[in-house]
Amino acid sequence: MSPERARDQIETAIDIARERVSDRIDELDRRLRDQLDLGKAAGDHAPQLLAAGAVFGLLVGLGIPKVLLRSIQLGVPIWLAVQIVKKRRDAARDLGDPVP
Secondary structure, eight states, rough: OOOHHHHHHHHHHHHHHHHHHHHHHHHHHHHHHHHOOOHHHHHTHHHHHHHHHHHHHHHHHHHHHHHHHHHHHHHHHHHHHHHHHHHHHHHHHHOOOOOO
8 A cells, every 4th residue: 555545544544533423412412401490491491480480489579487497507417418418428438437
């Protein structure tokens, strides 16, 4: 095989590879744009968003009851503490340490 022909074959292979990569990038771009389209997601979930907004507006309009406010004040820190403990327990389990 002559060096000229080998060079042509290599250049052809490179061009084909570039086209394939370009096609894959375009496909990934299309998929991401479809999945991350907030307008479409909002349109698909419009009734739920409307209901959530109405409930939130009602609660704000009534002056969020103290019980609900207190449960949020206590619930969020407790939830965070539970998540931290779970992470540490999973990390210890992954390392092979005995879990209490």
